[in-house]
Amino acid sequence: MPTHRTAVPALHATLPLALATALACSQGGPAPITCDTTESCPPASRCLARACVADAAPLARISPLSVVQANDVVTLDGSRSSDPDAPEDAVVAYAWTVRAVDAPCDPPVVAGTTATTPVRFACPGRYEVSLVVADELSVQSAPASALVEVAPRSGAPLVTAGADVAVDHRCEGEPITCRPVTELGGAVALSATSAVAGASFHWTVEPPAGHALDAQRRAIFELGPDAASPTVRIETDGTAIAGDWVLRVEARDEAGVIGVAATRLSIGNAPPVVTAAIPVFNHAFDAASSRFSAHGAIGVLAEDPDGDPLEGRTVAGHHVGDGAATFQVEDLGDRAAFSIELPYTAPADALLLIGGEGLERAITFSVRDVNGAETSETWPVVIGNRPPEVAWAATVVSPQHVYDAAAGEYRASAKLSQWRDPDGDPMAQGDPTGDAVCPSYVLDASGMVVIQCTLASAVAAVAGNFVGAHDIQQRVRDPWESAAVASVAQIQIQNRAPVFTKNAFGLGAQCVETATCCRWEYGQCLVNELAVSSASGTVTDFVTDPDGDPVEWTVSQTGQTQVCLASQCALEVSFAADRTCSESTSRTYTMSATDGAASTPATFVVTRSCAW
Known part of the structure; x- marks a missing residue:
């Protein structure tokens, strides 16, 4: 089996894998992206008539070769390649590869990246020549292929030259000089x-196309160009050196030209290497302007393995799905800086900074060597988030409570x-508190958790269902995530017992003296018996509750009871008509009042007194 060797000259280290979707203008299609310059369009598109238009792939074509004999120097010709976007676009780079189909020797290695490049097939056989071209936006064509039949040489060569050479190169020194890497020091x-x-x-020397010899690009024959076996030193002053250098020798005798042979020196080129430090960037929220912002830079190191000078450096930003946010990038030499500003008017706006569907932010860095x-x-530009954290926390708080009669509910509040x-983000309650009476809280401007405890109730003495211990979990969240650790506090809702504000009440009754004597002394009647009428009355404002709670009071002697608000409590008292020797009669009641949590006896x- 023959050895197959394929060497692809470096056109671009990274070429787009797919063209940008053309922006339709037809009814129902997406609106075209407007532009001022091609740089403002998405990758693989250009600005035409102030609209971004997707780039079409170029077409690679190989001109047919005439009869080829072994050891002949032939020219591969791709100049018929074209770009359908012309004249706005053109083919700018050519990548040639040759594969031995059934030839018993290695195929030629083509380092040239131009439309035409000279090669020499070392032995008869069939070779497949392939060409991929790229346009000005680095969009590649589909490969074009041609089969080359190489015939044996019809006669023995009259002139021969040394074998082709393929080497790397190195640029170094001050001032910088580029040379091939060889055992002879270049x-x-x-x-x-x-x-x-x-x-x-x-x-003679035929340099790569477009790299003519001049003061900065030299080929020096150290024994002179007329020696049969000279040493050639090729060097440049930091300018392009890679490609196919054809070192052609012509033999003559007195009758004229005997023949020509050539050695092809293929000087390879490695593309630049770009490394970057890509951290997750913090953001900040400014409450005064209600804006999110993020600023940072990606550290960039661009180096060339061959030591080539670098040029054509660009830094561009790409962002979609971020609403009214701005995204600006700047090349600062050793880093690519960016700035993001996003107005915040509603919680949904936070997704335009982090985590939104279709949200993309990226920085593209490009550089080429000479x-x-x-x-x-x-x-990608990744914006991170730091969740809220506790700055201060209470373990136990003991707030008083009140009863709101108009709302019909018990209430208590406390700062927990x-x-x-860390980013200054708006904060709100995250997880549930775990308590039905104290289910929600708010955060004030200082970040303080203010818990609200309520219990709806009709007028009933049920404070016992509200006061006492409540364990409250607080896990605060920002627009994206909750705190890693929750804070737990116990609320001991306090209660004050009802208070009796009166302990006596008087009733007036009509009294009439009778002829019956109650008390005699020395034959005289000192006190007559009285006929006393019945009397009744309503006692109010005899009980209150410091918390405003409904109370339930009870009279033990009569079993009389009532549930009421203190201002509405009414005790009914009465005396039946009777006959008595005393102008006043008293009756003592044993009472109790409770708000459902505490009682007061x-x-x-x-x-009852006579009203004369």
């Missing part, structure tokens, strides 16, 4: 022989903890 040993005795030789090899890297958000005296 020089290449050449050799030529001729079957004709007495032949004279003359070497030999035309380009590297392009795209890095103070929270801070009392004695109450009602006195």
Whole structure:
């Protein structure tokens, strides 16, 4: 089996894998993206008539080769390749590869990236030549292929040259100089022989297309160009050196040209290497302007393995799905900086900064070396979030409570903890508190948790269902996530027992003296018996509750009871008509009042007196 060797010259280290979708203008299609320059359009598109238009792939074509004999130098021609976007676009790079189909020797290695490139097939057989071209936006064509039949040479070669050489290169020093990497320190040993005795030789250099010899690009024959086996030193002053250098030797005798042979020096090129430090960036929230912002930079190191000078450096930003946010990028040399600003008007706006569907932010960094090899890297800009954390927390608080008669509910509030958000984000209650009476809380401007405890009730003495211990979990969240650790506090809702505000009440009754004597002394009647009418009355404002709670009071002697608000409590008292020797009669009641959590006992005296 023959050895198959394929070497692809470096056109671009990274070429897009797919073209950007063309932006339709037809009814029902998406609105076209407007633009001022191509740089403002998505990748693989350009600005035409102030609209971004997707780039079409170029077409690669290989011109047919005429009859090829072994050892002939032939030219691969891709100049018929074209770009359907012309004249706005054009083919700018060519990548040639050759594969031996059934030839018994290695195929030629093509380092040239131009439309035409010289090659020499070392032995007869069939070779497959492939060409991929790229346009100005680095969009590649589909491969074009051609089968080359190489015939044996019809006669023995009259002139031969040394084997083709493939080497790397290195640029170094001050001022910078680029040379091939060889065992002779950048020089290449050449050799030529001729079957004709007495032949004279003359070497010439054909540099890669577009790299003409000049003051900055030199080919120096150290023994002179007329030696049969000279040493050639190729070097540049930091300019392009990679490609196919054809070192052609011509043999002559007195009758004229005997023949021509060539050694092809293929100087390879490695694309630039770009490395970057890509952290997760923090953000900040400014409550005064109600805006999220994020600022940072991706550290960038661009190096060339060959030491080539770098050029054509660009930094571009890409962002979609972020609403009214701005995204600006700037090349600061050793880093690519960015700035994000996002107005915040509703909780949903937070997803335009972090986590929104379809949200994309990226920085694309591109650079190429002087030999035309380009590297392009795209890095996502990831904005992180730091959840809230506890700054201060109480373990037990003991608030009083009140009863709101108008609303018909018991109420208590307390400050349980103070929270801070490292990013300054708006904060709110995250998880449930775990308590039905105290289910919700709010955070004030200082980040203080203010718990609200309520129990709806009709007028009933049920404070016992509200007061006492409540264990409250507080896990505060920002717009994206809850705190890692919850704070737990116990609320001991306090209660004050009802208070009796009266202990006596008087009733007036009509009294009439009778002829019956109650008390005699020395034959005289000192006190007559009285006929006393019945009397009744209503006692109010005799009980209150410091918390405003409904109370239930009971008279033990009569079993009389009532549930009421203190201002509405009414005790009915009465005396039946009777005959008595005393102008006043008292009756003592044993009473109690409770709000459902605490009780208060009392004695109450009602006195009936004669109203003359």
